[in-house]
Amino acid sequence: MASTAGPPRYHRVPRYAFGPKPKRRTELGLLVFGWVIITALYVLASLARSSKIPPHIGPFLGILFLLTIVAHLVNRWLVPDAHPIVLPTVVLLNGIGYVIIARYDPAFASAQAGWSALGVLLYALALLAIRRTRDLDRYRYLLLLVGVILILLPLVPHLGLTVGATRLWVHLGSLEFQPIEVAKILLCLFFASYLAEKRELLSIPTARLGNRLVLDPRPLVPMLLVWGFCMLVIAKEDDIGFALLLFTLFMVMLWVATGRVGYLVFGLVLFALGAFVVAHLFVQFHERVTIWLDPWASTSNSPACTAHPPRPTCFGGGGDQLANGWYALGLGGVGGVGIGLGQACAQGCALFISALTSDMIFAAIGYQLGLMGTAAVALAFLLLVGTGLRIAQTARSDFARLVAVGLTALLGFQSFFIMAGVIRLLPFTGITLPFMAYGGSSLVTNYVLVAILMRISQEASATPAELATGVRQPGERAFIRVG
Amino acid sequence: MSRRIRWLGVLLIVCFGLVIVQLTNIQFRRASALAHSPKNPVNNVVNFDNQRGDIFAADGTLLAQSVRVAPPGSNRFQFERQYPTGSLFSQIVGVCNDAVAVVGCDTGVEGYYSAVLGLHKQPIQTLSQLLSPPPPSTDDITLTVDPHLQQVAMEQLANLQGPHKDGAIVVLDPKTGAVLAMASQPTYDPAPLASPDPKVAAAAEYLDNLPDDEGYKPILPLATFYPIQPGSTAKVVTTAAIFDMDPALATYNYPVSLCQALPDTNKTICNDADTASLATPCGGTIQTMLPQSCDPGYAELGLLLGAYSLSQQASLFGFNSRPPLDIAPDNSTVGYAVQPSLYPTAQQLSPGGNPGVPGQAYSAFGQQDVETTALQNALVAAAVANGGKEMVPHFLEKITDAQGRVVETYKPQLWRQAMSPQAAAQIIPLMEAVVTSGTASGDGFPPSLQAAVKTGTAQVGTPTQSIADWMIGFAPASNPKIAVAVVVPDQGLGTYGATVAGPIMVAMMEAALG
Numbered sequence: 001m002a003s004t005a006g007p008p009r010y011h012r013v014p015r016y017a018f019g020p021k022p023k024r025r026t027e028l029g030l031l032v033f034g035w036v037i038i039t040a041l042y043v044l045a046s047l048a049r050s051s052k053i054p055p056h057i058g059p060f061l062g063i064l065f066l067l068t069i070v071a072h073l074v075n076r077w078l079v080p081d082a083h084p085i086v087l088p089t090v091v092l093l094n095g096i097g098y099v100i101i102a103r104y105d106p107a108f109a110s111a112q113a114g115w116s117a118l119g120v121l122l123y124a125l126a127l128l129a130i131r132r133t134r135d136l137d138r139y140r141y142l143l144l145l146v147g148v149i150l151i152l153l154p155l156v157p158h159l160g161l162t163v164g165a166t167r168l169w170v171h172l173g174s175l176e177f178q179p180i181e182v183a184k185i186l187l188c189l190f191f192a193s194y195l196a197e198k199r200e201l202l203s204i205p206t207a208r209l210g211n212r213l214v215l216d217p218r219p220l221v222p223m224l225l226v227w228g229f230c231m232l233v234i235a236k237e238d239d240i241g242f243a244l245l246l247f248t249l250f251m252v253m254l255w256v257a258t259g260r261v262g263y264l265v266f267g268l269v270l271f272a273l274g275a276f277v278v279a280h281l282f283v284q285f286h287e288r289v290t291i292w293l294d295p296w297a298s299t300s301n302s303p304a305c306t307a308h309p310p311r312p313t314c315f316g317g318g319g320d321q322l323a324n325g326w327y328a329l330g331l332g333g334v335g336g337v338g339i340g341l342g343q344a345c346a347q348g349c350a351l352f353i354s355a356l357t358s359d360m361i362f363a364a365i366g367y368q369l370g371l372m373g374t375a376a377v378a379l380a381f382l383l384l385v386g387t388g389l390r391i392a393q394t395a396r397s398d399f400a401r402l403v404a405v406g407l408t409a410l411l412g413f414q415s416f417f418i419m420a421g422v423i424r425l426l427p428f429t430g431i432t433l434p435f436m437a438y439g440g441s442s443l444v445t446n447y448v449l450v451a452i453l454m455r456i457s458q459e460a461s462a463t464p465a466e467l468a469t470g471v472r473q474p475g476e477r478a479f480i481r482v483g
Numbered sequence: 484m485s486r487r488i489r490w491l492g493v494l495l496i497v498c499f500g501l502v503i504v505q506l507t508n509i510q511f512r513r514a515s516a517l518a519h520s521p522k523n524p525v526n527n528v529v530n531f532d533n534q535r536g537d538i539f540a541a542d543g544t545l546l547a548q549s550v551r552v553a554p555p556g557s558n559r560f561q562f563e564r565q566y567p568t569g570s571l572f573s574q575i576v577g578v579c580n581d582a583v584a585v586v587g588c589d590t591g592v593e594g595y596y597s598a599v600l601g602l603h604k605q606p607i608q609t610l611s612q613l614l615s616p617p618p619p620s621t622d623d624i625t626l627t628v629d630p631h632l633q634q635v636a637m638e639q640l641a642n643l644q645g646p647h648k649d650g651a652i653v654v655l656d657p658k659t660g661a662v663l664a665m666a667s668q669p670t671y672d673p674a675p676l677a678s679p680d681p682k683v684a685a686a687a688e689y690l691d692n693l694p695d696d697e698g699y700k701p702i703l704p705l706a707t708f709y710p711i712q713p714g715s716t717a718k719v720v721t722t723a724a725i726f727d728m729d730p731a732l733a734t735y736n737y738p739v740s741l742c743q744a745l746p747d748t749n750k751t752i753c754n755d756a757d758t759a760s761l762a763t764p765c766g767g768t769i770q771t772m773l774p775q776s777c778d779p780g781y782a783e784l785g786l787l788l789g790a791y792s793l794s795q796q797a798s799l800f801g802f803n804s805r806p807p808l809d810i811a812p813d814n815s816t817v818g819y820a821v822q823p824s825l826y827p828t829a830q831q832l833s834p835g836g837n838p839g840v841p842g843q844a845y846s847a848f849g850q851q852d853v854e855t856t857a858l859q860n861a862l863v864a865a866a867v868a869n870g871g872k873e874m875v876p877h878f879l880e881k882i883t884d885a886q887g888r889v890v891e892t893y894k895p896q897l898w899r900q901a902m903s904p905q906a907a908a909q910i911i912p913l914m915e916a917v918v919t920s921g922t923a924s925g926d927g928f929p930p931s932l933q934a935a936v937k938t939g940t941a942q943v944g945t946p947t948q949s950i951a952d953w954m955i956g957f958a959p960a961s962n963p964k965i966a967v968a969v970v971v972p973d974q975g976l977g978t979y980g981a982t983v984a985g986p987i988m989v990a991m992m993e994a995a996l997g
Contacts (some may be wrong), residue, residue, distance in 0.1 A: 423509060
């Protein structure tokens with residue numbers, strides 16, 4: 001056929017010609033799946049309690065659809081090629097957590113919905129603000145400064161607030177939040193930035209000791225200082241959970257960046273020393289370990305507590321929380337007592353579990369949904385962690401890669417520590433279960449955390465130009481075309 | 484770096500794997516143990532909403548009710564149990580005290596129907612209830628007891644002459660087994676036992692478990708818990724054995740004599756006395772020996788019947804079995820409130836057994852090794868009255884729910900076919916003759932009652948220490964409406980069933996039928 005005159009005609013490029021899968025369509029499908037599960041649980045919880053369709057089903061569905069669709073559209077707009085299962089998993093966890101909160105602490109449910117909305121808003125804003133991961137690298141010391149200030153905030157008189165034994169809260173007017181939740185991300189960014197720059201220096205022996213070359217300890221000093229300072233401050237605030245989390249974060253990032261086993265050994269020695277010091281520094285430490293080993297020795301009906309006056313080992317009936325959580329998990333069994341059913345409560349009943357909707361929400365899930373529920377939640381977190389590590393593997397720069405590793409480690413170890421604490425694998429540390437537990441600071445911060453992961457994932461995906469040419473931007477890791 | 488990220492992934496997989504392993508340990512392997520652990524607070528919940536249903540007598544008299552003493556939802560016991568009729572029905576109704584564990588709820592009808600009277604799930608009746616099950620509520624119970632008869636029975640026991648006033652009266656409907664009255668002395672006041680004050684309740688619990696001078700505990704009905712030698716009332720059992728198992732003996736003519744020598748021993752049995760010098764002569768066929776209550780003659784009949792027939796007939800009447808009366812079987816301190824009556828087995832009555840062959844003679848007229856409760860003896864009379872059919876004795880008439888609808892009506896059940904209808908029909912005229920021409924002829928039974936009775940004067944101890952005075956019977960003989968057993972143990976020598984228990988029997992029959 002003879003070509004005719006006129007402007008050249010271009011082939012219409014099929015929309016998804018470049019990627020193997022339409023990622024956002026996958027995400028939408030998974031979101032719909034999540035809606036079904038969450039809505040079913042919400043309706044069943046109400047049916048079981050009052051045999052009525054929940055009165056707020058309209059607003060509930062509205063908010064659920066609105067928030068997830070907004071997040072999904074933001075993804076389509078800002079990170080179209082990012083990993084598709086992060087958002088659905090987060091929505092599922094957040095939704096199940098909400099149903100449990102609405103069941104046990106209805107007064108907090110609307111607040112939690114509000115925090116979710118704020119979380120999605122900040123998720124969008126974070127994606128808008130952080131257009132390139134490497135922008136974050138530029139503000140290394142600013143981020144550090146803000147992080148340190150945030151960690152110090154609770155110690156400021158009139159601003160700090162002691163909840164339980166832990167001085168971890170800050171209140172501005174009626175608004176209270178845990179600044180350390182934000183600080184954990186900032187510290188992670190600082191560590192990543194610093195390690196990305198200094199990792200060669202930290203991993204190759206350059207200093208001379210006699211006639212041997214050893215690792216130069218000097219580049220480590222600023223990090224150790226920052227870390228040690230944070231630990232001291234947190235010790236002052238008496239929050240053993242975050243101390244453990246930040247210690248783990250530091251060790252993981254140092255090891256992943258340098259690959260020196262010596263750091264791990266050094267870290268373990270540090271940990272042993274730290275544990276010794278901690279036993280004296282942290283008021284809660286001895287109590288927590290004692291309760292962890294035998295919660296039944298300090299339940300409110302134990303001999304220690306029923307004596308007049310109660311013996312010091314009673315800890316104010318501190319064993320109730322873990323012992324009752326333990327029984328709630330046992331009562332839940334494999335299938336659970338059924339969502340909305342059962343005798344457990346947050347206070348004022350025989351099987352009361354304090355902080356049932358925050359620190360102990362995992363026990364509530366195990367009680368309501370059984371082993372199937374807890375295992376599903378644990379696997380959902382593992383899925384999130386696995387995805388985070390995949391994103392880290394594909395990240396284009398050392399900085400982005402370390403950020404992804406750090407954020408994923410935060411998410412993974414935080415959820416592990418609190419789950420393990422509830423089931424008494426580890427001493428109970430009062431940190432929140434990400435996305436599920438009641439608490440604004442944690443929820444909002446973790447949405448931002450996920451936003452950064454999504455940004456890194458988006459950058460990691462190949463652009464059409466790259467796919468065509470196999471070339472990446474200058475300064476970035478060599479692009480390897482798979483398949 | 485990517486290798487180390489993989490290792491980090493492995494580490495986290497191990498961590499989460501450990502979580503799932505521990506979860507499986509708690510929620511699967513140990514789930515059942517944890518759920519049922521006595522330390523599990525769910526298993527130690529004190530239910531303060533201790534409401535129970537009402538208990539009524541047959542005529543609607545309120546016997547027990549729960550009265551609210553604290554508002555709903557409060558953390559102390561919200562109801563107190565009250566017993567308006569006091570000690571009149573205490574041994575039948577029993578006492579429930581949820582607030583005081585020492586008393587608990589394991590006596591009487593209260594204990595037996597605890598689940599019915601206590602809060603329990605209501606059956607789902609409509610489709611909408613399937614979605615919202617009704618809250619648990621209680622059922623009410625109506626008993627077969629007649630407060631008037633019970634009152635008369637208690638008064639009769641209270642009016643006993645002499646120092647020992649313990650005794651028991653059981654009135655049954657022979658056709659259904661319904662217990663119309665069951666009075667025992669001693670008895671107790673339920674009010675202090677039902678007290679929410681643990682000190683008051685515990686003191687009452689202690690006192691009510693103390694045996695009185697004659698050895699009977701007030702908390703336990705004498706009528707059902709204490710078997711007593713039945714004396715000549717056991718001749719009804721022997722007579723039934725004669726008609727059903729060896730009819731030839733019905734015409735056996737025992738020569739008139741004072742005493743009967745026993746084989747394998749140097750003992751003799753004399754009529755109505757320990758020695759021949761005090762005895763009165765008697766004899767003839769059972770037609771004359773039952774009304775006269777001839778001990779030597781029945782001793783001889785017992786020996787002729789033999790071990791197997793005697794013990795077999797006693798088992799048919801329910802001896803050596805626990806009558807299935809619906810009062811709580813389990814009293815926390817003493818065990819079953821309803822005790823079986825005792826009759827030697829065929830083996831025990833055979834040569835070489837204990838008491839051996841002489842026991843056949845003693846058992847045939849109800850002494851030595853035979854012991855029966857008033858309830859069992861009333862059942863014997865009722866079986867004769869009801870053509871040999873011994874009905875299950877029971878207190879329950881009907882169960883009604885909170886809205887007053889009848890949930891369940893008691894259906895009479897046969898407990899035992901104690902004898903053939905022919906045998907029963909032949910015994911009835913013999914027992915009528917006891918009133919008209921026999922041992923009870925001096926008791927003044929109005930002829931209109933058509934009473935048929937058997938007296939019993941058991942000589943307890945060798946030599947005789949005390950007399951247990953009995954009378955069992957039923958009326959009217961042509962169409963029996965009540966069967967009664969009266970026992971007054973621990974009476975002095977020289978008293979007779981006819982003189983001590985007889986007037987009570989007349990009063991009971993007149994109260995029921997007059």
